[in-house]
Amino acid sequence: MAHQGSTSDYAPPMLREAHAHIVQHGRAMGMLRLDDCLDRDDCLQRVAMAAASAHDTPPTNWLLGVGVRAQAWPDPTYPTLDELDSILGPRPCCLWSFDHHALVANSAALAATGVRPGDPDPPNGRFVRAPGGRFTGLALEAAAKQVYSAVPEPEGAERLEVVRRALDDLARHGFEEVHDLLSQPWLGPTLAALHDAGELRARVWLYPPIDTLEAVARTRREWERPGVRLAGGKLFADGTLNSRTAWMLHPYADPIPDMPRGQCMADAGTIQRALERAHGLGLGLAVHAIGDAAVRACLDAFESSHATGRPATEPSLPAMRIEHAELIDAADVPRFARLGVVASVQPCHLLYDIEALERGLPDRLDRVLPLWELVDSGCVPGEGLWFGSDTPIVRPDPADSVQAAVRRGRAGGPRIGAGQAITEAEAWAAFGRRESSRGA
Numbered sequence: 001m002a003h004q005g006s007t008s009d010y011a012p013p014m015l016r017e018a019h020a021h022i023v024q025h026g027r028a029m030g031m032l033r034l035d036d037c038l039d040r041d042d043c044l045q046r047v048a049m050a051a052a053s054a055h056d057t058p059p060t061n062w063l064l065g066v067g068v069r070a071q072a073w074p075d076p077t078y079p080t081l082d083e084l085d086s087i088l089g090p091r092p093c094c095l096w097s098f099d100h101h102a103l104v105a106n107s108a109a110l111a112a113t114g115v116r117p118g119d120p121d122p123p124n125g126r127f128v129r130a131p132g133g134r135f136t137g138l139a140l141e142a143a144a145k146q147v148y149s150a151v152p153e154p155e156g157a158e159r160l161e162v163v164r165r166a167l168d169d170l171a172r173h174g175f176e177e178v179h180d181l182l183s184q185p186w187l188g189p190t191l192a193a194l195h196d197a198g199e200l201r202a203r204v205w206l207y208p209p210i211d212t213l214e215a216v217a218r219t220r221r222e223w224e225r226p227g228v229r230l231a232g233g234k235l236f237a238d239g240t241l242n243s244r245t246a247w248m249l250h251p252y253a254d255p256i257p258d259m260p261r262g263q264c265m266a267d268a269g270t271i272q273r274a275l276e277r278a279h280g281l282g283l284g285l286a287v288h289a290i291g292d293a294a295v296r297a298c299l300d301a302f303e304s305s306h307a308t309g310r311p312a313t314e315p316s317l318p319a320m321r322i323e324h325a326e327l328i329d330a331a332d333v334p335r336f337a338r339l340g341v342v343a344s345v346q347p348c349h350l351l352y353d354i355e356a357l358e359r360g361l362p363d364r365l366d367r368v369l370p371l372w373e374l375v376d377s378g379c380v381p382g383e384g385l386w387f388g389s390d391t392p393i394v395r396p397d398p399a400d401s402v403q404a405a406v407r408r409g410r411a412g413g414p415r416i417g418a419g420q421a422i423t424e425a426e427a428w429a430a431f432g433r434r435e436s437s438r439g440a
């Protein structure tokens with residue numbers, strides 16, 4: 001899939017997508033795409049067109065959009081509840097932000113969610129209200145998830161369809177192995193059904209939420225197949241860069257009030273207990289850690305649990321992998337290779353996060369994705385350093401991550417931490433490709 005700014009038109013045959021959300025990718029493929037809207041009016045017009053073309057479907061059917069990037073608009077204001085209501089009437093609608101940490105909903109969607117203006121916000125979430133208490137339609141973090149949970153989940157044959165569609169698309173991008181980083185309890189059985197029907201296009205590793213790991217492990221014999229495997233549990237140590245909830249060692253230049261360094265969602269002690277839980281089952285742990293404080297907490301936790309002996313995980317499974325690691329303090333870089341912790345990163349996010357990084361961390365841009373230092377300190381691309389996309393949050397074109405790792409920015413745009421660039425061959429190797437036909 002050629003696109004503007006690609007560093008290479010060579011499509012490698014066999015790759016690993018180390019961080020994907022298979023079900024969300026399949027569902028997002030069926031949603032209205034809003035990534036490239038120029039402004040709020042453009043966004044509303046596209047919603048109106050989608051609503052018009054859905055006029056002959058039942059009015060209770062949801063209209064779902066994804067990819068809203070209000071931060072990039074001249075007026076960075078999300079569409080409002082009133083604007084959506086005037087377009088959609090009784091049809092429930094929600095539009096995800098590109099990073100899936102916020103959405104805007106209309107009145108019908110909020111009614112389906114069962115939330116009323118006087119209700120308290122959920123923990124770790126917020127329904128943004130206008131002065132006087134009316135909903136604006138914007139729901140953040142856990143509140144966004146609460147709205148989305150009112151959308152009917154795929155059932156029965158639709159599950160097969162969603163998962164098949166996602167894996168077929170990833171296979172078209174060259175991926176023969178896909179790691180799912182927050183697996184639904186029904187994903188394993190669905191993959192087994194696809195395998196048994198001869199329709200599974202990629203090997204899949206599953207990482208269900210750590211809280212469900214024992215329960216999922218009890219059923220694994222029923223659905224594990226050659227190429228479908230339970231690999232470990234997933235835990236969140238912090239939030240995201242764009243929402244200023246990634247947990248940092250130093251304050252943001254533009255923090256959320258009362259959260260100068262973002263938000264710790266799991267400290268080293270909590271991570272260590274999760275590690276011991278996963279290792280007790282012979283499985284690994286994948287921790288979402290974007291800020292450098294979250295990354296350090298992961299490494300501290302692993303080092304402490306390590307002190308009592310090597311974890312007895314199944315061969316070929318990493319005992320610990322840190323997901324995202326967008327900022328890493330210089331003192332922590334060598335700890336990855338020394339401890340055998342996998343850095344599972346998505347350089348493609350750099351292409352979207354440049355403005356947020358320049359605003360929030362103007363004096364620490366050299367700590368963003370320090371790929372050169374990681375490789376230099378012994379993280380072998382493809383072994384200790386893995387690339388993925390986090391699809392559907394960012395599209396899964398591997399050329400995007402290769403471009404970001406090599407050029408450290410968009411074509412013709414500013415470069416972030418240019419000294420941390422790696423070679424094109426190293427970047428493809430981080431996707432699991434053994435050698436480059438182009439050299440580097």
Ligand SMILES: [Zn+2]
Pocket residue numbers: 019020021181390
């Ligand atoms: Zn993810």
